[in-house]
Amino acid sequence: MKYVTQRLISIIPTLFIVSLIIFGLMRVLPGDVAQLILMGPEGEGGAARAEDIAKLRGELGLDDPLIIQYFSWMAGVITLNPGDSLWTGRPILEELFNRFPLTLELGILATIVSLIIAIPTGIISAVKQGTPLDYFARVFAIVGLSVPSFWVAVLILLVMVTYLDYFPPLGYMDFHEDPVKNIQQLIWAALSLGYIQAALVSRMMRSSLLEVLREDYIRTAHSKGQTERRVIVKHALKNAMLPVITIVGIGLANIIGGTVVIETVFNLPGVGRYLIDAIGRRDYPVVQTLVFFFAMIFALANLLVDLVYVQLDPRIRLA
Protein backbone atom coordinates (compact mmCIF):
# COMPACT_ATOMS: atom_id res chain seq x y z
CA MET A 1 0.00 0.00 0.00
CA LYS A 2 2.81 2.31 0.87
CA TYR A 3 4.38 1.61 -2.50
CA VAL A 4 1.17 2.52 -4.24
CA THR A 5 0.85 5.86 -2.51
CA GLN A 6 4.51 6.53 -3.07
CA ARG A 7 4.16 5.99 -6.79
CA LEU A 8 0.97 8.03 -6.95
CA ILE A 9 2.68 10.95 -5.30
CA SER A 10 5.70 10.74 -7.60
CA ILE A 11 3.48 11.38 -10.60
CA ILE A 12 2.61 14.85 -9.36
CA PRO A 13 5.94 16.59 -10.01
CA THR A 14 6.04 15.04 -13.48
CA LEU A 15 2.52 16.20 -14.27
CA PHE A 16 3.38 19.62 -12.93
CA ILE A 17 6.27 19.97 -15.34
CA VAL A 18 4.08 18.52 -18.08
CA SER A 19 1.55 21.27 -17.48
CA LEU A 20 4.31 23.86 -17.53
CA ILE A 21 5.57 22.52 -20.84
CA ILE A 22 2.09 22.57 -22.38
CA PHE A 23 1.36 26.00 -21.05
CA GLY A 24 4.72 27.30 -22.22
CA LEU A 25 4.20 25.82 -25.67
CA MET A 26 0.84 27.47 -26.07
CA ARG A 27 2.18 30.83 -25.06
CA VAL A 28 5.21 30.65 -27.29
CA LEU A 29 2.99 31.44 -30.23
CA PRO A 30 4.59 34.02 -32.46
CA GLY A 31 1.24 35.47 -33.33
CA ASP A 32 -1.72 36.80 -31.44
CA VAL A 33 -4.02 33.97 -30.44
CA ALA A 34 -7.14 36.07 -30.63
CA GLN A 35 -6.23 37.39 -34.03
CA LEU A 36 -5.44 33.90 -35.27
CA ILE A 37 -8.78 32.64 -34.09
CA LEU A 38 -10.78 35.43 -35.65
CA MET A 39 -8.89 35.77 -38.86
CA GLY A 40 -7.55 32.29 -39.49
CA PRO A 41 -3.85 31.43 -39.80
CA GLU A 42 -3.31 33.20 -43.11
CA GLY A 43 -5.77 35.97 -42.47
CA GLU A 44 -8.28 34.31 -44.74
CA GLY A 45 -11.14 34.94 -42.33
CA GLY A 46 -11.14 38.53 -43.40
CA ALA A 47 -10.06 41.50 -41.36
CA ALA A 48 -11.23 41.54 -37.77
CA ARG A 49 -12.03 44.72 -35.98
CA ALA A 50 -9.66 45.82 -33.28
CA GLU A 51 -12.52 45.84 -30.76
CA ASP A 52 -13.34 42.21 -31.51
CA ILE A 53 -9.75 41.16 -31.05
CA ALA A 54 -9.51 43.08 -27.80
CA LYS A 55 -12.77 41.55 -26.60
CA LEU A 56 -11.60 38.03 -27.39
CA ARG A 57 -8.32 38.66 -25.66
CA GLY A 58 -10.20 39.78 -22.58
CA GLU A 59 -12.43 36.70 -22.72
CA LEU A 60 -9.47 34.41 -23.06
CA GLY A 61 -7.72 36.18 -20.24
CA LEU A 62 -4.72 36.80 -22.46
CA ASP A 63 -3.99 40.18 -20.99
CA ASP A 64 -3.48 38.82 -17.50
CA PRO A 65 0.06 38.17 -16.34
CA LEU A 66 1.30 34.73 -17.42
CA ILE A 67 1.37 33.41 -13.87
CA ILE A 68 -2.29 34.29 -13.37
CA GLN A 69 -3.16 32.62 -16.67
CA TYR A 70 -1.31 29.47 -15.69
CA PHE A 71 -2.86 29.25 -12.26
CA SER A 72 -6.34 29.93 -13.50
CA TRP A 73 -5.95 27.11 -16.02
CA MET A 74 -4.50 24.70 -13.46
CA ALA A 75 -7.13 25.68 -10.93
CA GLY A 76 -9.71 24.88 -13.56
CA VAL A 77 -8.11 21.52 -14.26
CA ILE A 78 -7.96 20.55 -10.61
CA THR A 79 -11.54 21.57 -9.96
CA LEU A 80 -12.53 19.67 -13.07
CA ASN A 81 -13.64 22.75 -14.94
CA PRO A 82 -10.95 23.60 -17.48
CA GLY A 83 -13.07 26.08 -19.31
CA ASP A 84 -15.13 26.10 -22.45
CA SER A 85 -14.34 25.27 -26.01
CA LEU A 86 -13.88 28.30 -28.20
CA TRP A 87 -15.68 26.57 -31.01
CA THR A 88 -18.82 25.36 -29.31
CA GLY A 89 -18.83 27.50 -26.18
CA ARG A 90 -19.68 24.35 -24.24
CA PRO A 91 -17.60 23.04 -21.36
CA ILE A 92 -14.60 21.05 -22.51
CA LEU A 93 -15.04 18.39 -19.87
CA GLU A 94 -18.56 17.61 -21.04
CA GLU A 95 -17.36 16.77 -24.53
CA LEU A 96 -14.39 14.91 -23.12
CA PHE A 97 -16.56 12.66 -20.98
CA ASN A 98 -18.82 11.99 -23.91
CA ARG A 99 -15.95 10.85 -26.06
CA PHE A 100 -13.72 9.17 -23.56
CA PRO A 101 -15.51 5.79 -23.31
CA LEU A 102 -15.03 5.19 -27.03
CA THR A 103 -11.33 5.94 -26.95
CA LEU A 104 -10.88 3.92 -23.79
CA GLU A 105 -12.63 0.95 -25.31
CA LEU A 106 -10.56 1.29 -28.46
CA GLY A 107 -7.37 1.36 -26.44
CA ILE A 108 -8.33 -1.66 -24.36
CA LEU A 109 -9.44 -3.64 -27.41
CA ALA A 110 -6.20 -2.77 -29.18
CA THR A 111 -4.12 -3.93 -26.23
CA ILE A 112 -6.08 -7.18 -25.95
CA VAL A 113 -5.79 -7.82 -29.67
CA SER A 114 -2.06 -7.15 -29.58
CA LEU A 115 -1.55 -9.53 -26.65
CA ILE A 116 -3.63 -12.27 -28.30
CA ILE A 117 -1.44 -12.02 -31.37
CA ALA A 118 1.90 -11.38 -29.74
CA ILE A 119 2.15 -13.79 -26.83
CA PRO A 120 1.53 -17.03 -28.72
CA THR A 121 3.67 -15.78 -31.58
CA GLY A 122 6.52 -14.91 -29.26
CA ILE A 123 6.30 -18.20 -27.39
CA ILE A 124 6.26 -20.29 -30.55
CA SER A 125 9.09 -18.23 -31.94
CA ALA A 126 11.22 -18.85 -28.88
CA VAL A 127 10.38 -22.51 -28.44
CA LYS A 128 10.97 -23.26 -32.09
CA GLN A 129 14.00 -21.02 -32.36
CA GLY A 130 15.86 -21.31 -35.62
CA THR A 131 13.04 -22.94 -37.54
CA PRO A 132 11.29 -21.27 -40.49
CA LEU A 133 8.41 -20.57 -38.11
CA ASP A 134 10.69 -18.49 -35.94
CA TYR A 135 12.12 -16.68 -38.95
CA PHE A 136 8.67 -15.92 -40.28
CA ALA A 137 7.50 -14.60 -36.93
CA ARG A 138 10.52 -12.34 -36.61
CA VAL A 139 10.12 -10.92 -40.08
CA PHE A 140 6.44 -10.35 -39.33
CA ALA A 141 7.45 -8.48 -36.20
CA ILE A 142 9.96 -6.22 -37.91
CA VAL A 143 7.58 -5.49 -40.75
CA GLY A 144 4.94 -4.65 -38.19
CA LEU A 145 7.20 -2.06 -36.66
CA SER A 146 7.82 -0.34 -39.97
CA VAL A 147 4.38 -0.12 -41.47
CA PRO A 148 2.52 3.07 -40.59
CA SER A 149 -0.64 2.39 -38.63
CA PHE A 150 -2.73 4.79 -40.62
CA TRP A 151 -1.73 3.04 -43.82
CA VAL A 152 -2.78 -0.32 -42.45
CA ALA A 153 -6.03 1.32 -41.40
CA VAL A 154 -6.53 2.69 -44.90
CA LEU A 155 -5.74 -0.71 -46.43
CA ILE A 156 -8.18 -2.43 -44.10
CA LEU A 157 -10.78 0.12 -45.15
CA LEU A 158 -9.92 -0.64 -48.77
CA VAL A 159 -10.43 -4.34 -48.29
CA MET A 160 -13.63 -3.86 -46.37
CA VAL A 161 -15.06 -1.39 -48.84
CA THR A 162 -14.08 -3.36 -51.92
CA TYR A 163 -14.76 -6.90 -50.90
CA LEU A 164 -17.15 -6.77 -48.03
CA ASP A 165 -19.26 -3.82 -49.12
CA TYR A 166 -18.71 -2.22 -45.79
CA PHE A 167 -19.74 1.34 -45.19
CA PRO A 168 -18.59 3.29 -42.13
CA PRO A 169 -21.52 3.28 -39.74
CA LEU A 170 -23.50 6.44 -39.50
CA GLY A 171 -24.10 6.27 -35.79
CA TYR A 172 -21.82 5.02 -33.12
CA MET A 173 -23.31 2.14 -31.19
CA ASP A 174 -22.66 2.22 -27.52
CA PHE A 175 -21.36 -0.96 -25.97
CA HIS A 176 -24.25 -1.17 -23.57
CA GLU A 177 -26.83 -0.72 -26.27
CA ASP A 178 -25.56 -3.27 -28.70
CA PRO A 179 -22.32 -5.05 -27.87
CA VAL A 180 -22.07 -7.00 -31.09
CA LYS A 181 -22.41 -4.01 -33.39
CA ASN A 182 -20.09 -2.04 -31.17
CA ILE A 183 -17.30 -4.60 -31.39
CA GLN A 184 -17.94 -4.95 -35.10
CA GLN A 185 -17.31 -1.28 -35.57
CA LEU A 186 -14.28 -1.09 -33.38
CA ILE A 187 -12.49 -4.33 -34.11
CA TRP A 188 -10.85 -3.15 -37.31
CA ALA A 189 -9.72 0.06 -35.72
CA ALA A 190 -8.40 -1.91 -32.76
CA LEU A 191 -6.52 -4.21 -35.13
CA SER A 192 -4.90 -1.29 -36.95
CA LEU A 193 -3.93 0.18 -33.63
CA GLY A 194 -2.81 -3.01 -31.95
CA TYR A 195 -0.66 -4.77 -34.49
CA ILE A 196 2.34 -2.49 -34.00
CA GLN A 197 2.17 -3.19 -30.31
CA ALA A 198 1.86 -6.87 -31.21
CA ALA A 199 5.14 -6.72 -33.12
CA LEU A 200 6.97 -5.11 -30.21
CA VAL A 201 5.51 -7.43 -27.59
CA SER A 202 6.17 -10.48 -29.73
CA ARG A 203 9.83 -9.61 -30.05
CA MET A 204 10.19 -9.00 -26.35
CA MET A 205 8.29 -12.18 -25.49
CA ARG A 206 10.65 -14.14 -27.70
CA SER A 207 13.90 -12.73 -26.37
CA SER A 208 12.72 -12.80 -22.79
CA LEU A 209 11.59 -16.42 -23.03
CA LEU A 210 14.82 -17.40 -24.73
CA GLU A 211 16.80 -15.93 -21.86
CA VAL A 212 14.68 -17.65 -19.24
CA LEU A 213 14.89 -20.99 -21.02
CA ARG A 214 18.65 -20.90 -20.61
CA GLU A 215 18.40 -20.69 -16.85
CA ASP A 216 19.47 -23.52 -14.59
CA TYR A 217 16.11 -24.14 -13.01
CA ILE A 218 14.67 -24.87 -16.43
CA ARG A 219 17.33 -27.52 -16.94
CA THR A 220 16.47 -28.91 -13.51
CA ALA A 221 12.82 -29.09 -14.42
CA HIS A 222 13.64 -30.94 -17.61
CA SER A 223 15.91 -33.40 -15.85
CA LYS A 224 13.20 -34.05 -13.31
CA GLY A 225 11.16 -35.33 -16.21
CA GLN A 226 8.66 -32.53 -16.65
CA THR A 227 7.00 -32.33 -20.02
CA GLU A 228 7.97 -29.48 -22.28
CA ARG A 229 4.62 -27.86 -21.96
CA ARG A 230 4.67 -27.98 -18.17
CA VAL A 231 8.15 -26.53 -18.05
CA ILE A 232 7.16 -23.63 -20.22
CA VAL A 233 3.84 -22.89 -18.66
CA LYS A 234 4.66 -23.49 -15.04
CA HIS A 235 8.19 -22.18 -14.81
CA ALA A 236 9.40 -20.24 -17.79
CA LEU A 237 6.43 -18.08 -18.67
CA LYS A 238 5.99 -16.49 -15.29
CA ASN A 239 9.54 -15.23 -15.30
CA ALA A 240 9.55 -14.30 -18.94
CA MET A 241 6.42 -12.20 -18.56
CA LEU A 242 8.03 -9.40 -16.61
CA PRO A 243 9.88 -7.59 -19.41
CA VAL A 244 6.85 -8.16 -21.58
CA ILE A 245 4.70 -6.24 -19.14
CA THR A 246 7.21 -3.42 -19.21
CA ILE A 247 6.94 -3.27 -22.98
CA VAL A 248 3.16 -3.27 -22.78
CA GLY A 249 3.38 -0.33 -20.43
CA ILE A 250 5.67 1.59 -22.73
CA GLY A 251 3.49 0.67 -25.68
CA LEU A 252 0.47 2.19 -24.00
CA ALA A 253 1.78 5.58 -25.03
CA ASN A 254 1.83 4.48 -28.63
CA ILE A 255 -1.69 3.16 -28.36
CA ILE A 256 -2.96 6.31 -26.69
CA GLY A 257 -1.24 8.45 -29.30
CA GLY A 258 -2.33 6.12 -32.05
CA THR A 259 -5.99 6.65 -31.29
CA VAL A 260 -5.53 10.14 -32.66
CA VAL A 261 -4.68 8.84 -36.10
CA ILE A 262 -6.89 5.76 -36.16
CA GLU A 263 -10.01 7.61 -35.08
CA THR A 264 -9.41 9.98 -37.96
CA VAL A 265 -9.20 7.19 -40.50
CA PHE A 266 -12.20 5.25 -39.24
CA ASN A 267 -14.19 8.37 -38.49
CA LEU A 268 -14.78 7.51 -34.85
CA PRO A 269 -15.92 10.31 -32.52
CA GLY A 270 -13.33 9.76 -29.82
CA VAL A 271 -10.94 11.92 -27.85
CA GLY A 272 -8.23 11.58 -30.49
CA ARG A 273 -10.49 13.03 -33.16
CA TYR A 274 -11.44 15.77 -30.74
CA LEU A 275 -7.81 16.80 -30.49
CA ILE A 276 -7.28 16.86 -34.26
CA ASP A 277 -10.45 18.82 -34.84
CA ALA A 278 -9.50 21.28 -32.12
CA ILE A 279 -6.07 21.83 -33.63
CA GLY A 280 -7.64 22.43 -37.01
CA ARG A 281 -10.01 24.96 -35.51
CA ARG A 282 -7.32 26.54 -33.37
CA ASP A 283 -9.41 25.83 -30.30
CA TYR A 284 -6.50 26.32 -27.94
CA PRO A 285 -8.24 25.77 -24.61
CA VAL A 286 -9.32 22.36 -25.87
CA VAL A 287 -5.89 21.53 -27.27
CA GLN A 288 -4.25 22.54 -24.01
CA THR A 289 -6.60 20.49 -21.88
CA LEU A 290 -6.59 17.45 -24.12
CA VAL A 291 -2.80 17.26 -24.35
CA PHE A 292 -2.60 17.43 -20.59
CA PHE A 293 -5.29 14.79 -20.39
CA PHE A 294 -3.35 12.45 -22.67
CA ALA A 295 -0.21 12.88 -20.59
CA MET A 296 -2.15 12.21 -17.43
CA ILE A 297 -3.74 9.05 -18.83
CA PHE A 298 -0.35 7.83 -19.91
CA ALA A 299 1.16 8.50 -16.49
CA LEU A 300 -1.68 6.67 -14.78
CA ALA A 301 -1.45 3.76 -17.19
CA ASN A 302 2.26 3.42 -16.47
CA LEU A 303 1.50 3.50 -12.77
CA LEU A 304 -0.97 0.68 -13.24
CA VAL A 305 1.61 -1.34 -15.12
CA ASP A 306 4.16 -0.74 -12.36
CA LEU A 307 1.68 -1.96 -9.76
CA VAL A 308 0.97 -5.11 -11.73
CA TYR A 309 4.69 -5.61 -12.08
CA VAL A 310 5.18 -5.39 -8.33
CA GLN A 311 2.43 -7.92 -7.76
CA LEU A 312 4.16 -10.41 -10.03
CA ASP A 313 7.65 -9.88 -8.75
CA PRO A 314 7.82 -9.21 -5.02
CA ARG A 315 11.54 -8.58 -5.23
CA ILE A 316 10.86 -5.17 -6.70
CA ARG A 317 8.85 -3.96 -3.78
CA LEU A 318 11.72 -4.61 -1.46
CA ALA A 319 14.30 -3.00 -3.69
Next chain:
Amino acid sequence: MVSSSGEINAADLEILKRAERQSRLGPKIRKFCTRNPLGAAAGVVLIIMIVLALGASFFATHHPYEIDGLQTFAAPSSLHFFGTDELGRDVFSRIIFGTRISLRVGFIAVGISIIAGTIIGAVSAYAGGWVDYVLQRIVDALFAFPTIVLALAIVSVLGTGINQVITAVGIVNVPRVARVVRASTLSVLAMPYIEAAYCMGAAPVRVIARHILPNVFAPVIILATAGFGTAILAEASLSFLGVGTPPPEPSWGTMLSGAASQYIRNAPWMAIFPGVAISIAVFAFNLFGDALRDTLDPRLRGSN
Protein backbone atom coordinates in the same frame (compact mmCIF):
# COMPACT_ATOMS: atom_id res chain seq x y z
CA MET B 1 60.93 -2.94 -38.87
CA VAL B 2 62.80 -1.87 -35.86
CA SER B 3 66.29 -0.73 -36.78
CA SER B 4 69.35 -1.95 -35.06
CA SER B 5 69.37 0.97 -32.71
CA GLY B 6 66.00 -0.13 -31.39
CA GLU B 7 64.05 2.77 -32.81
CA ILE B 8 61.34 2.73 -35.43
CA ASN B 9 62.34 4.88 -38.38
CA ALA B 10 60.08 7.38 -40.10
CA ALA B 11 59.33 5.31 -43.21
CA ASP B 12 58.14 2.34 -41.20
CA LEU B 13 56.01 4.64 -39.13
CA GLU B 14 54.30 5.80 -42.30
CA ILE B 15 53.58 2.20 -43.31
CA LEU B 16 52.17 1.47 -39.89
CA LYS B 17 49.96 4.52 -40.00
CA ARG B 18 48.63 3.69 -43.43
CA ALA B 19 47.92 0.14 -42.44
CA GLU B 20 46.01 1.31 -39.40
CA ARG B 21 43.94 3.72 -41.44
CA GLN B 22 43.10 1.04 -43.99
CA SER B 23 42.15 -1.47 -41.40
CA ARG B 24 39.54 0.98 -40.17
CA LEU B 25 36.94 0.95 -42.88
CA GLY B 26 37.22 -1.54 -45.75
CA PRO B 27 37.53 -4.85 -43.92
CA LYS B 28 35.06 -3.67 -41.32
CA ILE B 29 32.41 -3.12 -43.96
CA ARG B 30 33.13 -6.54 -45.44
CA LYS B 31 32.79 -8.14 -42.01
CA PHE B 32 29.53 -6.30 -41.44
CA CYS B 33 28.13 -7.59 -44.71
CA THR B 34 29.01 -11.20 -44.13
CA ARG B 35 27.76 -11.26 -40.57
CA ASN B 36 24.60 -9.30 -41.21
CA PRO B 37 23.37 -9.97 -44.73
CA LEU B 38 19.96 -8.51 -43.93
CA GLY B 39 21.51 -5.38 -42.53
CA ALA B 40 23.74 -5.04 -45.54
CA ALA B 41 20.75 -5.40 -47.85
CA ALA B 42 18.99 -2.73 -45.83
CA GLY B 43 22.04 -0.55 -46.20
CA VAL B 44 21.84 -0.97 -49.96
CA VAL B 45 18.20 0.09 -49.89
CA LEU B 46 19.18 3.18 -47.94
CA ILE B 47 21.87 4.04 -50.46
CA ILE B 48 19.32 3.63 -53.25
CA MET B 49 17.01 6.00 -51.39
CA ILE B 50 19.73 8.60 -51.09
CA VAL B 51 20.56 8.26 -54.78
CA LEU B 52 16.91 8.62 -55.70
CA ALA B 53 16.59 11.69 -53.54
CA LEU B 54 19.67 13.38 -54.95
CA GLY B 55 18.85 12.56 -58.54
CA ALA B 56 15.08 12.83 -58.32
CA SER B 57 14.73 14.94 -61.44
CA PHE B 58 16.68 12.32 -63.31
CA PHE B 59 14.70 9.30 -62.19
CA ALA B 60 11.21 10.76 -62.20
CA THR B 61 9.19 10.48 -65.38
CA HIS B 62 7.06 13.56 -64.82
CA HIS B 63 7.18 16.74 -62.84
CA PRO B 64 5.67 16.05 -59.43
CA TYR B 65 3.40 19.08 -59.51
CA GLU B 66 2.29 18.67 -63.10
CA ILE B 67 -1.47 18.60 -63.25
CA ASP B 68 -3.18 16.79 -66.08
CA GLY B 69 -6.93 17.15 -65.98
CA LEU B 70 -7.46 14.53 -68.65
CA GLN B 71 -5.56 11.84 -66.83
CA THR B 72 -7.03 11.91 -63.36
CA PHE B 73 -7.28 8.60 -61.53
CA ALA B 74 -5.45 6.79 -64.31
CA ALA B 75 -4.49 3.23 -63.50
CA PRO B 76 -0.81 2.22 -63.51
CA SER B 77 0.48 2.01 -67.06
CA SER B 78 3.68 2.31 -69.01
CA LEU B 79 3.16 6.06 -69.08
CA HIS B 80 2.39 6.40 -65.40
CA PHE B 81 4.10 3.54 -63.56
CA PHE B 82 2.09 4.00 -60.41
CA GLY B 83 -0.94 5.68 -61.89
CA THR B 84 -2.12 9.21 -61.30
CA ASP B 85 -3.94 10.93 -58.48
CA GLU B 86 -7.04 13.10 -58.35
CA LEU B 87 -5.30 15.96 -60.14
CA GLY B 88 -3.67 13.80 -62.75
CA ARG B 89 -0.25 14.03 -61.14
CA ASP B 90 2.06 11.08 -61.69
CA VAL B 91 2.26 9.06 -58.50
CA PHE B 92 5.60 7.46 -59.37
CA SER B 93 7.35 10.80 -59.78
CA ARG B 94 5.75 12.15 -56.63
CA ILE B 95 7.01 9.19 -54.68
CA ILE B 96 10.54 9.70 -55.98
CA PHE B 97 10.47 13.36 -55.04
CA GLY B 98 8.91 12.40 -51.74
CA THR B 99 12.17 10.62 -50.92
CA ARG B 100 13.75 14.04 -50.64
CA ILE B 101 11.25 15.18 -48.06
CA SER B 102 11.54 12.04 -45.97
CA LEU B 103 15.32 12.02 -45.97
CA ARG B 104 15.51 15.72 -45.29
CA VAL B 105 13.14 15.48 -42.34
CA GLY B 106 14.99 12.43 -41.12
CA PHE B 107 18.48 13.91 -41.28
CA ILE B 108 17.72 17.28 -39.78
CA ALA B 109 15.30 16.05 -37.13
CA VAL B 110 17.66 13.28 -36.03
CA GLY B 111 20.51 15.78 -36.10
CA ILE B 112 18.61 18.11 -33.81
CA SER B 113 17.63 15.37 -31.40
CA ILE B 114 21.11 13.84 -31.28
CA ILE B 115 22.89 17.12 -30.67
CA ALA B 116 20.40 18.45 -28.15
CA GLY B 117 19.98 15.07 -26.46
CA THR B 118 23.71 14.46 -26.19
CA ILE B 119 24.33 17.87 -24.68
CA ILE B 120 21.52 17.48 -22.18
CA GLY B 121 22.47 13.91 -21.28
CA ALA B 122 26.18 14.57 -20.98
CA VAL B 123 25.74 17.77 -18.98
CA SER B 124 23.24 16.02 -16.76
CA ALA B 125 25.58 13.15 -16.03
CA TYR B 126 28.69 15.27 -15.73
CA ALA B 127 27.26 18.00 -13.54
CA GLY B 128 25.24 15.78 -11.26
CA GLY B 129 23.47 17.26 -8.29
CA TRP B 130 20.48 19.51 -8.74
CA VAL B 131 21.27 20.18 -12.42
CA ASP B 132 20.94 16.49 -13.04
CA TYR B 133 17.76 16.30 -10.99
CA VAL B 134 16.02 19.16 -12.75
CA LEU B 135 17.05 18.03 -16.22
CA GLN B 136 15.92 14.49 -15.54
CA ARG B 137 12.53 15.65 -14.30
CA ILE B 138 12.10 17.62 -17.52
CA VAL B 139 13.09 14.54 -19.54
CA ASP B 140 10.60 12.48 -17.53
CA ALA B 141 7.90 15.01 -18.29
CA LEU B 142 8.69 14.88 -22.00
CA PHE B 143 8.48 11.10 -21.83
CA ALA B 144 5.00 11.43 -20.39
CA PHE B 145 3.64 12.53 -23.73
CA PRO B 146 2.73 10.05 -26.42
CA THR B 147 4.95 10.89 -29.38
CA ILE B 148 2.25 11.94 -31.79
CA VAL B 149 0.48 14.03 -29.17
CA LEU B 150 3.63 15.97 -28.35
CA ALA B 151 4.42 16.46 -32.03
CA LEU B 152 0.86 17.63 -32.61
CA ALA B 153 1.05 20.07 -29.72
CA ILE B 154 4.28 21.56 -31.06
CA VAL B 155 2.95 21.77 -34.59
CA SER B 156 -0.31 23.33 -33.45
CA VAL B 157 1.76 26.11 -31.98
CA LEU B 158 4.33 26.54 -34.72
CA GLY B 159 1.97 26.05 -37.61
CA THR B 160 2.18 23.66 -40.53
CA GLY B 161 5.14 23.44 -42.84
CA ILE B 162 8.12 21.23 -43.29
CA ASN B 163 10.45 23.19 -41.02
CA GLN B 164 7.92 23.12 -38.22
CA VAL B 165 7.50 19.39 -38.69
CA ILE B 166 11.25 18.90 -38.55
CA THR B 167 11.46 20.91 -35.34
CA ALA B 168 8.59 19.01 -33.77
CA VAL B 169 9.98 15.61 -34.69
CA GLY B 170 13.43 16.65 -33.53
CA ILE B 171 12.20 17.82 -30.15
CA VAL B 172 10.11 14.70 -29.65
CA ASN B 173 13.16 12.45 -29.94
CA VAL B 174 15.38 14.41 -27.54
CA PRO B 175 14.32 12.69 -24.28
CA ARG B 176 15.32 9.23 -25.45
CA VAL B 177 18.75 10.40 -26.60
CA ALA B 178 19.27 12.38 -23.40
CA ARG B 179 18.50 9.37 -21.23
CA VAL B 180 20.75 6.99 -23.13
CA VAL B 181 23.64 9.47 -23.28
CA ARG B 182 23.29 10.17 -19.57
CA ALA B 183 23.39 6.49 -18.71
CA SER B 184 26.35 5.94 -20.99
CA THR B 185 28.24 8.91 -19.64
CA LEU B 186 27.60 7.86 -16.06
CA SER B 187 28.99 4.41 -16.71
CA VAL B 188 32.05 5.85 -18.39
CA LEU B 189 32.62 8.37 -15.62
CA ALA B 190 32.75 5.53 -13.14
CA MET B 191 35.69 3.97 -14.93
CA PRO B 192 39.11 4.23 -13.30
CA TYR B 193 40.77 5.60 -16.39
CA ILE B 194 38.79 8.79 -16.08
CA GLU B 195 40.18 9.37 -12.64
CA ALA B 196 43.61 8.49 -13.99
CA ALA B 197 43.24 11.06 -16.74
CA TYR B 198 42.39 13.73 -14.21
CA CYS B 199 45.35 12.75 -12.08
CA MET B 200 47.55 13.23 -15.11
CA GLY B 201 46.25 16.75 -15.34
CA ALA B 202 43.74 16.47 -18.19
CA ALA B 203 41.28 19.33 -18.42
CA PRO B 204 37.56 18.46 -18.34
CA VAL B 205 37.15 19.36 -22.00
CA ARG B 206 39.86 16.95 -22.98
CA VAL B 207 38.36 14.24 -20.81
CA ILE B 208 34.98 14.73 -22.45
CA ALA B 209 36.30 14.85 -25.96
CA ARG B 210 38.87 12.11 -25.70
CA HIS B 211 37.28 9.60 -23.36
CA ILE B 212 33.58 10.13 -22.86
CA LEU B 213 32.36 10.97 -26.33
CA PRO B 214 33.96 8.00 -28.14
CA ASN B 215 32.33 5.59 -25.71
CA VAL B 216 28.97 7.22 -26.07
CA PHE B 217 29.32 7.05 -29.83
CA ALA B 218 27.98 3.53 -30.32
CA PRO B 219 24.61 3.91 -28.55
CA VAL B 220 24.15 7.30 -30.19
CA ILE B 221 24.64 5.83 -33.66
CA ILE B 222 22.04 3.20 -32.87
CA LEU B 223 19.67 5.86 -31.59
CA ALA B 224 20.27 7.85 -34.75
CA THR B 225 19.25 5.06 -37.10
CA ALA B 226 16.24 4.14 -34.98
CA GLY B 227 15.34 7.81 -34.74
CA PHE B 228 15.46 8.10 -38.50
CA GLY B 229 12.73 5.51 -38.87
CA THR B 230 10.67 7.20 -36.17
CA ALA B 231 11.16 10.59 -37.82
CA ILE B 232 9.95 9.36 -41.18
CA LEU B 233 6.89 7.75 -39.58
CA ALA B 234 6.17 10.85 -37.51
CA GLU B 235 6.39 13.17 -40.51
CA ALA B 236 4.14 10.85 -42.48
CA SER B 237 1.61 10.74 -39.66
CA LEU B 238 1.58 14.51 -39.24
CA SER B 239 1.23 15.03 -42.98
CA PHE B 240 -1.49 12.43 -43.12
CA LEU B 241 -3.40 14.31 -40.44
CA GLY B 242 -3.04 17.47 -42.47
CA VAL B 243 -0.73 19.33 -40.12
CA GLY B 244 2.56 18.33 -41.68
CA THR B 245 4.10 19.04 -45.05
CA PRO B 246 1.48 21.01 -46.90
CA PRO B 247 0.34 20.13 -50.42
CA PRO B 248 1.32 20.21 -53.21
CA GLU B 249 4.62 18.96 -51.82
CA PRO B 250 4.78 15.20 -52.41
CA SER B 251 5.25 14.01 -48.85
CA TRP B 252 4.33 10.33 -48.67
CA GLY B 253 2.07 11.02 -45.72
CA THR B 254 0.18 13.79 -47.50
CA MET B 255 -0.25 11.53 -50.49
CA LEU B 256 -2.07 9.05 -48.28
CA SER B 257 -4.53 11.53 -46.86
CA GLY B 258 -7.49 13.22 -48.43
CA ALA B 259 -8.37 11.93 -51.86
CA ALA B 260 -6.44 8.69 -51.44
CA SER B 261 -8.77 7.47 -48.70
CA GLN B 262 -11.85 8.91 -50.33
CA TYR B 263 -11.38 7.30 -53.72
CA ILE B 264 -9.79 4.18 -52.43
CA ARG B 265 -12.27 1.94 -54.17
CA ASN B 266 -11.69 3.42 -57.60
CA ALA B 267 -8.05 4.28 -57.40
CA PRO B 268 -6.38 2.02 -54.84
CA TRP B 269 -2.91 2.71 -56.25
CA MET B 270 -3.02 6.19 -54.74
CA ALA B 271 -3.15 4.64 -51.29
CA ILE B 272 -0.95 1.62 -51.88
CA PHE B 273 2.29 3.02 -53.24
CA PRO B 274 3.02 5.86 -50.82
CA GLY B 275 2.41 3.45 -47.94
CA VAL B 276 4.77 0.91 -49.47
CA ALA B 277 7.40 3.63 -49.82
CA ILE B 278 7.08 4.61 -46.15
CA SER B 279 7.19 0.99 -45.05
CA ILE B 280 10.26 0.15 -47.08
CA ALA B 281 12.12 3.22 -45.85
CA VAL B 282 11.34 2.61 -42.19
CA PHE B 283 11.94 -1.13 -42.59
CA ALA B 284 15.37 -0.49 -44.07
CA PHE B 285 16.33 1.88 -41.27
CA ASN B 286 15.12 -0.56 -38.62
CA LEU B 287 17.01 -3.49 -40.14
CA PHE B 288 20.13 -1.44 -40.64
CA GLY B 289 19.94 -0.13 -37.10
CA ASP B 290 19.49 -3.64 -35.72
CA ALA B 291 22.49 -4.91 -37.65
CA LEU B 292 24.54 -1.93 -36.56
CA ARG B 293 23.63 -2.58 -32.96
CA ASP B 294 24.59 -6.23 -33.24
CA THR B 295 27.96 -5.22 -34.61
CA LEU B 296 28.73 -2.38 -32.27
CA ASP B 297 27.48 -3.92 -29.07
CA PRO B 298 27.04 -7.68 -29.17
CA ARG B 299 25.82 -7.68 -25.61
CA LEU B 300 22.57 -6.15 -26.81
CA ARG B 301 22.03 -8.82 -29.46
CA GLY B 302 18.68 -10.57 -29.09
CA SER B 303 17.26 -7.94 -26.80
CA ASN B 304 15.33 -4.89 -27.86
